[in-house]
Amino acid sequence: MTDTLRMQTGKTVLDVRNLNLTFGRGDNALHALDHVSLSVQQGEILSLVGESGCGKSATMMAILGLLPKRAATVRADAIRLGETDLAGASQRQLRRIRGNRIGMIFQDPMTSLNPVHTVGFQIGEAVREHRGASRAEARHQALRMLDLVRIPDPARRLDAYPHELSGGMRQRVMIAMALVCEPELLIADEPTTALDVTVQAQIMALVDELRVEMGMSVVLITHDLGVVAATADRVAVMYAGRIVEEGPVEQVFRRPSHGYTAGLMRSLPLDGQVHQGRLQEIPGSVPRLGEAAPNCAFAPRCVFAKPRCAAEVPLPTDLGGGHAARCFEHSAVFADLADNDIVRAWQ
Amino acid sequence: MLRYAAGRVLAGIPTLLLVSIFIFSLAHVTPGDPAVLLAGDNATPAQVEEIRSRLHLDLPLWQQFGIWLGDALQFDLGNSIYSGKPVTELIAQRIEPTLVLSLVTLVLTVLIAVPLGAISAWKANSIVDRISMGVAVAGFSIPVFVIAYLLVYFFAVKMRLFPVQGYKWLADGWLTTLNSVTLPSIALAFVFSALIARVTRASVLDALGENYIRTARAKGLGPSRILFIHALKSVGVPVVTVIGIGLATLVGGVVVTESVFNIPGIGRLTVDAVTRRDYPVIQGVILFFSASLILINLLVDLSYAFIDPRIRE
Ligand SMILES: Nc1ncnc2c1ncn2[C@@H]1O[C@H](COP(=O)(O)OP(=O)(O)O)[C@@H](O)[C@H]1O
Numbered sequence: 246m247t248d249t250l251r252m253q254t255g256k257t258v259l260d261v262r263n264l265n266l267t268f269g270r271g272d273n274a275l276h277a278l279d280h281v282s283l284s285v286q287q288g289e290i291l292s293l294v295g296e297s298g299c300g301k302s303a304t305m306m307a308i309l310g311l312l313p314k315r316a317a318t319v320r321a322d323a324i325r326l327g328e329t330d331l332a333g334a335s336q337r338q339l340r341r342i343r344g345n346r347i348g349m350i351f352q353d354p355m356t357s358l359n360p361v362h363t364v365g366f367q368i369g370e371a372v373r374e375h376r377g378a379s380r381a382e383a384r385h386q387a388l389r390m391l392d393l394v395r396i397p398d399p400a401r402r403l404d405a406y407p408h409e410l411s412g413g414m415r416q417r418v419m420i421a422m423a424l425v426c427e428p429e430l431l432i433a434d435e436p437t438t439a440l441d442v443t444v445q446a447q448i449m450a451l452v453d454e455l456r457v458e459m460g461m462s463v464v465l466i467t468h469d470l471g472v473v474a475a476t477a478d479r480v481a482v483m484y485a486g487r488i489v490e491e492g493p494v495e496q497v498f499r500r501p502s503h504g505y506t507a508g509l510m511r512s513l514p515l516d517g518q519v520h521q522g523r524l525q526e527i528p529g530s531v532p533r534l535g536e537a538a539p540n541c542a543f544a545p546r547c548v549f550a551k552p553r554c555a556a557e558v559p560l561p562t563d564l565g566g567g568h569a570a571r572c573f574e575h576s577a578v579f580a581d582l583a584d585n586d587i588v589r590a591w592q
Numbered sequence: 593m594l595r596y597a598a599g600r601v602l603a604g605i606p607t608l609l610l611v612s613i614f615i616f617s618l619a620h621v622t623p624g625d626p627a628v629l630l631a632g633d634n635a636t637p638a639q640v641e642e643i644r645s646r647l648h649l650d651l652p653l654w655q656q657f658g659i660w661l662g663d664a665l666q667f668d669l670g671n672s673i674y675s676g677k678p679v680t681e682l683i684a685q686r687i688e689p690t691l692v693l694s695l696v697t698l699v700l701t702v703l704i705a706v707p708l709g710a711i712s713a714w715k716a717n718s719i720v721d722r723i724s725m726g727v728a729v730a731g732f733s734i735p736v737f738v739i740a741y742l743l744v745y746f747f748a749v750k751m752r753l754f755p756v757q758g759y760k761w762l763a764d765g766w767l768t769t770l771n772s773v774t775l776p777s778i779a780l781a782f783v784f785s786a787l788i789a790r791v792t793r794a795s796v797l798d799a800l801g802e803n804y805i806r807t808a809r810a811k812g813l814g815p816s817r818i819l820f821i822h823a824l825k826s827v828g829v830p831v832v833t834v835i836g837i838g839l840a841t842l843v844g845g846v847v848v849t850e851s852v853f854n855i856p857g858i859g860r861l862t863v864d865a866v867t868r869r870d871y872p873v874i875q876g877v878i879l880f881f882s883a884s885l886i887l888i889n890l891l892v893d894l895s896y897a898f899i900d901p902r903i904r905e
């Protein structure tokens with residue numbers, strides 16, 4: 246990979262410790278996140294991968310304080326952005342973080358922009374909010390950002406409405422909007438899922454270029470292991486509200502150590518083509534949990550499962566080099582995949 | 593934009609024509625011979641015949657309609673049977689009070705109902721929401737004259753803050769005019785606000801669930817910007833539509849309110865004309881109200897394009 250471009254200084258930008266999230270109460274409660282811990286170093290791309298509904302978006306929304314207060318109960322030992330504690334922050338304090346120190350882009354650029362405001366206005370809003378910029382200054386910044394995200398003829402686009410732009414252009418506008426205050430962290434929640442295959446690659450390349458140019462870190466949410474392999478430095482694999490395996494991309498691809506990761510690897514085609522929804526090719530479905538699973542939630546679908554997997558919660562096993570997996574059978578998983586083509590390609 | 597506007601204006605013409613046919617036939621399907629009615633009790637048959645031919649009542653209906661429409665296009669709606677004055681002159685004299693009353697009501701309503709609906713949506717199911725929507729339902733279900741009399745009793749009779757009735761013309765100073773229409777406008781706004789507040793609440797509640805609101809929140813915007821700049825602006829079309837509908841239903845309310853408060857507007861003119869079976873005047877005010885509604889519709893349509901850029905093409 247492009248190792249020479251990485252600017253890892255060992256400084257931690259985002260650190261999340263034991264994040265728990267429950268939707269609703271009583272019998273209807275849904276335990277969406279269980280002891281989720283993540284950290285993002287300066288300049289790196291951390292990819293959060295897992296199938297739809299496993300809690301990827303919820304993790305990020307919880308960090309930003311964007312979940313509905315009434316429905317969601319968030320508990321965490323710590324959520325730190327640099328030196329700032331987000332876990333104990335008020336809504337007012339969080340507001341000063343959002344769009345300023347953390348930018349966020351979403352899956353659906355078609356509906357994520359307000360149809361009745363110009364893109365220039367919408368990009369400039371964050372600068373006016375966080376920097377107290379004048380209307381003219383905000384417009385100037387919006388123009389600079391449109392240029393930065395490589396939108397042709399930016400001066401003319403400034404006064405365009407979202408419906409006048411293509412999906413790829415709208416996602417560029419979303420990126421411009423998220424980055425206008427030069428945040429230290431960009432959260433990209435499946436930024437290319439709704440786009441054409443050719444546009445997907447362009448958007449990912451743009452995110453990567455801007456990361457280097459602006460020296461920011463990125464959390465890239467995806468359900469596509471191919472995207473992880475192509476762009477991320479580290480990967481966290483999520484299943485049913487838990488991080489089941491985490492580590493540098495090379496390590497995880499070289500030595501997959503969780504039954505679920507193994508399943509993802511097997512369903513990854515070698516030609517590198519993007520195939521929507523291929524994570525669903527693992528038989529079985531994600532359980533809905535009223536409370537934290539008392540075992541490995543993947544056990545019922547896992548080909549390596551032993552009786553112990555259905556009875557106990559596996560704690561993270563340190564596999565060296567920052568690589569860890571919550572799997573009792575990690576050795577068996579790796580042994581089985583040792584001659585997998587992808588694994589061998591990474592050796 | 594211009595093409596859209598021209599299209600909307602042209603679309604109003606057939607409507608106005610249909611309304612004219614309706615108004616014209618009104619006088620001819622109601623029982624009783626207008627000529628006999630006009631001539632009075634002691635008229636000779638010759639006098640009746642004279643009236644009949646002067647008013648072209650002896651011609652075939654379609655010719656009568658042609659003459660009537662031709663005159664109407666030149667602002668000649670005939671003369672009042674009661675006073676003999678031209679109908680257009682009678683209407684022109686009465687426009688000011690009705691216009692002032694309607695405009696003050698409109699401004700009052702929009703200033704109260706739209707923010708109230710938006711805040712109710714933001715605080716959905718809270719105490720604020722329940723109280724304001726409760727008041728809205730009450731406003732909707734209590735007849736306007738009841739509210740009018742209650743307002744008069746408390747604010748005019750008891751507290752003497754406003755006149756009990758009557759209208760002060762603009763020529764005598766706009767402040768006294770405003771003072772004289774305050775109570776009638778509040779009475780009307782109370783009824784009118786209910787519908788608008790509820791529709792605003794429902795639309796904003798929907799909008800708050802949209803992805804672009806999530807984007808606005810992720811940008812770090814505060815509640816008032818999210819609510820008013822993002823959610824409310826994006827539901828401008830349904831809200832303006834219901835304001836238009838409200839204005840249309842306001843016509844009935846204006847007639848009642850002008851009677852209660854003894855305001856010499858078009859509403860009073862209508863009531864007087866109906867009680868005297870003064871057909872030319874009845875036709876005139878119906879045409880006036882219809883044309884106003886068509887104009888309101890046009891303004892609503894044009895404002896769509898102003899609010900929502902997607903409609904401009
Ligand atoms: N506002 C909410 N209320 C209740 N349940 C929710 C809410 N948001 C998300 N969930 C549930 O939380 C789980 C995780 O959702 P999400 O984080 O969106 O998954 P994904 O990994 O696809 O981004 C899902 O089961 C979803 O149904």
Ligand SMILES: [Mg+2]
Pocket residue numbers: 301302303434
């Ligand atoms: Mg998601």
